Amino acid sequence: MNNKLTLGIFGFGVVGQGLYDIIKTKNLNLAIKKFVIKHPEKKRSLPAELFTTDAKAVLNDPEINTVVELIDDAAAAFDIVAAALKAGKNVVSANKKMIATHLKELVDIQHQHGTSLLYEGAVCGSIPIIRNLEEYYDNELLHSISGIFNGSSNYILSKIFNDNLAYDTALRQAQDLGFAETDPTLDVGGFDAKFKLAIVASHAYGLYIAPENILNIGIDKLSTSDIQFANEKNLKIKLVPTAREINDKDVILYVLPKLVSAENILYNVENEYNGVLVKAAFADEQFFYGKGAGGHPTGSAVLSDIAALRYGYRYEYKKHIDAGSLGYSTDWEITVYLRYDDEKIIEKLEFTSISERYYAQDFKYVIGKISLAKIFENRDAINRNGVFIAEIG
Amino acid sequence: MNNKLTLGIFGFGVVGQGLYDIIKTKNLNLAIKKFVIKHPEKKRSLPAELFTTDAKAVLNDPEINTVVELIDDAAAAFDIVAAALKAGKNVVSANKKMIATHLKELVDIQHQHGTSLLYEGAVCGSIPIIRNLEEYYDNELLHSISGIFNGSSNYILSKIFNDNLAYDTALRQAQDLGFAETDPTLDVGGFDAKFKLAIVASHAYGLYIAPENILNIGIDKLSTSDIQFANEKNLKIKLVPTAREINDKDVILYVLPKLVSAENILYNVENEYNGVLVKAAFADEQFFYGKGAGGHPTGSAVLSDIAALRYGYRYEYKKHIDAGSLGYSTDWEITVYLRYDDEKIIEKLEFTSISERYYAQDFKYVIGKISLAKIFENRDAINRNGVFIAEIG
Structure with missing residues (x-):
């Protein structure tokens, strides 16, 4: 079975262009019929008849059997993807926010309409983590999945x-290189990593958890004191999303900065690279490392999905069907470093134990144990200038 | 499609036991009917009726639709696997030597008999490299695949x-821990890594190259001078198999010790871990890291293959069918460090250029460029005490 694919592609940004670059080098059984774009006035590198601003030109074209969705706007992307799946077309998307937010609905639509939605490019660019969770670790007992999921903040x-x-200089450099958006909150605030974590957790544990119920605190409140603290102890700070099965009933999910030592495999994941660490009962520690963003790495993941559609590939969502017994929990203690300006926050957070305290005029911190639920409850009080939290260990 | 599998397993060593441990924790649609063993007198942890010494009890049992081959003897393993595939049974094997040596024949048998042979466990234990080359990088332009494929020597x-x-102490420790065989040549001589490389090259480039045509030089001639040389330059020595597309017609394959710096991702792959580095045109650098050996990691790979057979999975060997245009070459220059005792070898090897020479009474080396073909031609002269070669860069 090698079905000829006729593609309609929404978006012609960096990933769309990357995808086009890849497809033209290959003798694949597929053709791009139409790009749907928003700004017809922009100069394009391809013939004008390939472009349209009308979504219906793709959605209502029976010859187009495969839709590739590569636009930024998550709400518009959902409408396109849902409409395409309902119209009997298979879809490839790289829109992590859209997928994380609507996953359950999208799975239901796939089942109702017998269509397939693939989204490897949405999670850590070129790293084939979803495919491996679906296909390769489908019978494994997965203790945890964590890593570096956001190239900009890394x-x-x-x-x-x-x-x-300095933080600001580094951010500006990332923006100049195109790694970070003009409004970088999605990246440095840990939202992007959280969307990816929600998708990963779904394929690892069969859970649909709405992103708003997952804790994310980013690196944007990092101060020179925090950096000095880490440096003195030969640690680095990384932004680490974590999914962990804490017992045979409960899974925890959170995104927090983390102080990591040189022994941690994430310590050496630098710059725009991503890394995914899978800890499993039998396979033990598996680590996947690669470029997390950029037109070509993401384009290559999107192309792998497109190629798989030629063979009728679909995610089985086996863990959603089989298990059903795992739930989502925030009842779990972690050890954190917390820099703060005002003692009140220490009371609020109800540390269950404190192992270190440091006071100076312009730098105060505690190290102690605290429940995820308390951090989540007080996330607005933590996520402001004057406070920085990072997991330890 | 979720076919019930009834298994006949050849071998009940560390991987067979690991596999049994995994299967019993899971509610999979499969049953182990028989283990074929060599030594019936050994005490076993399972009921006696599960064991037989008669291969025919499995091969001629129509109820057994899946054979798992986990024995050491490559020749006997080939007979079993070939017979099972011809008898209409699907097979999972972890025998790298057998597969590397007989791959073309095994592919032909699969095609003739419509059966499927999977062997993820044969290459780097728990790391899903074959599956990803088959499924995920099937449309990628792969520049190279290299890494650390042998846990014992690493x-x-x-x-x-x-x-x-010291080398001897480290070897003895590896043997005590069960990482190295009593005759360690297969591991430290680079043969095990070469078998894996041949299998990887087949799935990456569609080539069948007989292992005896691939250069392998190991780490067993390493001396304290070599170690000191590396240490002074902050380098480590790793045993690195390499497959590389050097132009659009030729692929080179070799296993050599390599001097790697801290910037190289393989520098931090330690102990019994394996790492596979894939460099691709679009996905860029991808790295897979995990446990390369041991009952559970290899057992988990074997189980993934067994589980995939429930869904009728088979390797497509697409690159063998599609491409056919790539050939195997040894016409390629690499830069090496060569410690030697006798000047004659320098003449023999016909270095095309020498950039460094060092002489002392008990330590002489050159650094220079040399063709793979020359190393292969003189491999016996190199592979003896008094000489050590390592790639640089």
């Missing part, structure tokens, strides 16, 4: 810890 | 470079 942290750049 | 090198152990 680039900034690398520049801070390896080249002694 | 364990020895880690002990030498991190803990200052």
Whole structure:
């Protein structure tokens, strides 16, 4: 079975262009019929008849059997993807926010309409983590999945810890290189990593958890004191999303900065690279490392999905069907470093134990144990200038 | 499609036991009917009726639709696997030597009999490299695949470079831990890594290259002078198999010790871990890291293959069918460090250029460029005490 694919592609940005670059080098059984774009006035490198601004030109064209969705706007992307799946077309998307937010609905639509939605490019660019969770670790007992899922914030942290750049300088450099958006909150605030974590957790544990119920605190409140603290202890700070099965009933999910030592495999993941660490009962520690963003790495993941559609590939969502017994929990203690300005927050957070305290006029911190639920409850009080939290260990 | 599998398993060693441990924890649609063993007198942890010494009890049993081959003897393994495939049974094997040596024949048998042979466990234990080459990188332009494919020799090198152990002490420790065989040549001589490389090259480039045509030189001639040389330059020595597309017609394959710097991702692969580095045109650098050996990691790979057979999975060997245009070459220059005792070898090897020479009474080396073909031609002259070769860069 090698079905000829006729593609309609929404978006012609960096990933769309990357995809086009890849497809033209290959003798694949597929053709791009139409790109749907928003700005017809922009100069394009391809013939004008390939472009349209009308979504219906793709969605209503029976010859187009495969839709590739590569636009930024998550709400518009959902409408396109849902409509395409309902119209009997298979879909490839790289829109992590859209997928994380609507996953259950999208799975239901796939089942109702017998269509397939693939989204490897949405999670850690070229790293084939979804495919491996679906196909290869489908019978494994997965203790945890964690890693570095956001290239922009990792680039900034690398520049801070390896080249002694200030946070603002590193952020500007990341923006100049196209790794970070003009409004970088999605990246440095840990939202992008959280969307990816939600998708990963779904394929690892069969859970649909709405992103708003998952804790994410980013690296944007990092101060020179925090950096000095880490440096003195030969640690680096990384932004780490974590999914962990804490017992045979409960899974925890959170995104927090983390102080990591040289023994941690994430310590050496630098710049725009991503890494995914899978800990499993039998396979033990597996680590996947590669470029997490950029037109070509993401384009290559999107192309792998497109190629798989030629053979009728679909995610089985076996863990959603089989298990059903795992639930989502925030009842779990972690050890954190917390820099703060005002004692009140220490009371609020109800540390269950404190192992270190440091006071100076312009730098106060505690190290102690605290429940995820308490951090989540007080996330607005933590996520402001004057406070920085990072997991330890 | 979820076919019930009834298994006949050849071998009940560390991987067979690991597999049994995994299967019993899971509610899979499969049953183990029989283990074929060589030594009926050994005490077993399972009921006696599960064991037989008669291969025909499995091969001629129509109820057994899946054979798992986990024995050491490559010749006997080939007979079993070929017979099972011809008898209409699907097969999972972890025998790298057998597969590397007979791959073309095994592919032909699969095609003739419509059966499927999977062997993820044969290459780097738990790392899903074959599956990803088959499924995920099937449309990628692969520049190279290299890495650390042999856990025993890597364990020895880690002990030498991190803990200052002598080669013999490190080897004995590896043997005590069960990482190395009593006759360690297969591991430390680079043969095991070469078998894996041949299998990887087949799935990456569609080539069947007989192992005897692939250069392998191991780490067993390493001396304290070589170790000191590496240490002074902050390098480590790793045993690295390499497959590389050098132009659009030719692929080179070789296994050599390599001097790697801290910037190289293989520098931090320590002890019994394996790492596979894939460099691709679009996905860029991808790295897979995990446990390369041991009952559970290999057992988990074997189980993934068994589980995939429930869904009728088979390797497509697409690159063998599609491409056909790539050939195997040894016409390629690499830069090496060569410690030697007798000037004659330098003449023989016909270095095309020499950039460094060092002479002392008990330590002489050159650094220079040399063709793979010349190394292969003179492999016996190199592979003896008094000489050590390692790639640089």
